[in-house]
Amino acid sequence: MSGARAECERVAREALGLEELRPGQLAAMTALAEGRDTLAVMPTGSGKSAIYQVPALLLKGPTLVVSPLIALQRDQVEALREHDEEAASLDARTSARQRTATFEALRARETEFLFCAPEQLARPDVIRELKAAAPSLMVVDEAHCVSSWGHDFRPDYLRLGSVAEALGRPVIAALTATAAPPVRAEIVERLGMRDRVEIVQGFDRPNISLEVRRVLDDPAQEIVAAVAGQERPGIVYTTTRRRTGQLSDLLNEAGVRAAAYHAGMRRAERDEVHDRFMDGGLEVVVATNAFGMGIDKPDVRFVCHAEVPGSPDAYYQEIGRAGRDGEPAAATLFYRQEDLGLQRYFAGGVPDAETLAGVAAAVAAAGPGAGRKELRERTGLSPRRLTGLLDLLERVGAVRLGTRRAEPVPGGPAPEEAAELARELAERRREVERTRLEMMRRYAETEDCRRRFLLGYFGEHLPEPCGNCDTCRAGTAAAPAGPADGPFPLHARVEHRAWGPGQVIQRGEDRLTVLFEEAGYRELALDAVLEQDLLTRADEDER
Template sequence: MAEKSEDRCERVARDVLGLEELRPGQLEAMAALADGRDTLAVMPTGAGKSAIYQVPALLLKGPTLVVSPLIALQRDQVEALRERDEEAVSLDATTSAGKRASSFESLRAGETEFLFCAPEQLARQDVVRELAAAKPSLLVVDEAHCVSAWGHDFRPDYLRLGAVAEALGHPVIAALTATAAPPVRAEIVEGLGMRDPLQVVRGFDRANIRLEVRRSDGDGVEQVAEAVGELDVPGLVYAGTRRRTGELAGRLVAGGVRAAAYHAGLRRAERDAVQEAFMAGEVDVVVATSAFGMGIDKPDVRFVVHAQVPGSLDSYYQEIGRAGRDGEPAAGVLFYREEDLGLQRFFTGALPDEQTLARVAEAVRDGGRADRKRLRERLDLTARRLTSLLNLLEKAGAVKLGTRTVTWSGQEPAEAARAARAVAERHRDIERTRLEMMRRYAEQRDCRRVFLLGYFGEQLAEPCGNCDTCRAGTAAERNGVEEGPFPMHARVEHTVWGPGEVIRRDQDRLTVLFRDGGYRELLLSAVLEEGLMRELRSDAPDRV
């Protein structure tokens, strides 16, 4: 009798990786990949996402391509694999031509199992051609939320990966991320061209992190400094602007705290020095913009303080998830004032103008099958800007994106520009509903964890007991999920907003995530009395 995939994965995990016991969700994801099924795994950092792809990689015939946005993290993973006698290489802009050639040669010869690279490398046609010749059996996309315009760390370079997968012959795809609400998961699947993927969603509940919201007065600098003084170090403070990171870091240093500022405006050497000092315990508090954190695995971070409200619960939960990875008590403190929402609304308000979209559309049409580099030079646009505009045009059905070329669909440029602008407006409106959910969380009197997990499509029936509302007693009134029509995860259709999914159900109201309308809170009585919504009878996608 043939050995089952689950048994093979357990054996390899034990014998090669030394894992005697697998964590919830790991085995299901491993076995699906080993069976050749595309898989999206949403698990917190530290939950063993690397093992999810490393085990099936050793069972599938052919090399494994791992796409990761962080060069430092790639090198760490290469080192860890080599320590286990697994051949692995990384490829980035600093890799010499000779090293590139030898890496691809060993990949084709079957001598190297793992090749790590950043998505920018896959914009190079020679790289894609060499990889296609090596016939990879597994394509791993780490930090997969970056592919989604819904995501809190959207990166246009990730938009090429669906075309790259096709150019490589569509190997099995493993998409991995620590945080992805339902719309982000849907866009990951679409953007990567995943086929009938298994979705393994686990571990949103970080019960050891105490959740707290404090009202902020004025600029909040003194309040944040006072809060940091009450908390155990090391910790992180997130601020909305570069200027504010400097102000807060300066105030903490003046108060005797070993603190440093970190933001994208600093020189690379300065950023690296701050990160290294924090990891080594020489700096106790890093005050940063959202530029800091991805790939940082420091288990003993005791707190994450947000000095200003972030733009979504996605980014908020990703950032507080950097606390307490050792399982010990930690704190996530959010300073909130309604005025700060205006800054975030400003960030989500920018829209591309139709004239620029039309210029791009005309250039693609005139080129027939246009080369990205020539388009960039002709239009005088940055690579990032051009990629974003082309993505909108693709979503509007005007172009088809390849790894290097763009193909015209036949629409009139002016019509394509209007349609693409409408796509951008819809995304903006949806982003603003996410900001509204952030406001709802901050002003919540019910259990904050119940609300937060509901946003990600997870159900916690009882108050958590480890947030400020639970401790204040205001969350005690909730008695689990109410029974009745439109239960949690029910597929629904609204007369205005179309299809959606119930992500939270209270006694008198529903929170529904609509595909085209974003997050909406509805009064249950109005829905029932006016017949605004009906429940659909359909099977949900696979979810473990």
């Protein structure tokens, strides 16, 4: 046993009271303790917090934890203090006096853990103070938010790679519960992870029963009946803010203590709903996808979706909030084909060339080190939209982004050319989003084992039907998954004449699902692939 491994086991036992570590935890802890960047993709409830807390106590220097939710930060601070570990959080409501005291304690090594949202890292004073404290470990929680492929992309996460460089490049731990292969690849790229270790534990949550109910009309009354007849508490997800109020009203009329939750509510209202749900005052929260990240309530017995989500990534993240105690739970999707059109609308359009060219020209005119505030004034764009457009321009080599500033790349494309290249990139991303929605449609309509379909999407193979989904119970998923060998086995790297390189992520008896780097998810009939020579193995030399 390596020294770092033994030390991690000792610290886990003595500091956190963990006598036994779960699969993947020890390997991730050891890699971080040895100074290696680590991406850990592990199911919710598998102990991701301990992954960074243990090596943090072994590495010299404080630990910065970037987390998107203030409530979650405070929960983690309290949990660490219960173990006699000094921790603090920083947010927009932290007073100047508290900020000064926090950074003084950090520099003096009196505080080991500092939690903050990515928005705080846009402040030059925060970066300056953190650099002086010389953190040894930077943790990016909910790391899928880094990726524009991800289901919960946050532009504020885009600067975290630059933040790491500005802080002297501490060891990076990226943690998430759900990340398909392209999301994992972009996390690594965006954060500039070096000498990395990737630990991907099983995505399977076998205690969650999966079911899809196909409906022709508004399923509101069916949802109310389903919720009223299930063990509670639970969560109902819906697409629009208006719908949260409608469904919560209907549930209350049926005798279920329910409340709506969406991003348009005041923070105090959202906090009240959150707290009532956590302490048992509410049986059901009807919410948009604004609710759930960081909700650590182990006894959620069901998650219902009133409409089809935009991708399997988002769906699996949301149903993963059920059954964290390991007891039986249910995930039910109410599916209407017309709801797919609403998701296509939400996927958004492609930015126009004129706006992109205007941003590129503004960066060029402002010169090196242009602040984002100055660029917002020049372009008239909101911070979120400007960040997204700057990201596209950076990806095509037109601008270089720092924590707060942007500058033109010497010798890069002119504004008009950069705008065209950025539009093409945005169009490719939109096409990928379309294919992810198509995969969600296939999940809803498949007669094969639903769990096998979902796990295959994330690159895992379930050879036999799960026995705990509606198709298994109906007997339509009894057939074996099909051969794992043959010319295009699972995980084979392939090349398509039009769609370029990709990887086989699902393999059935008569079809393949391939994730292409540029074209997204595509399902191909195996006979057509062989007869028309559509694919070639890109890893022939390795066989």
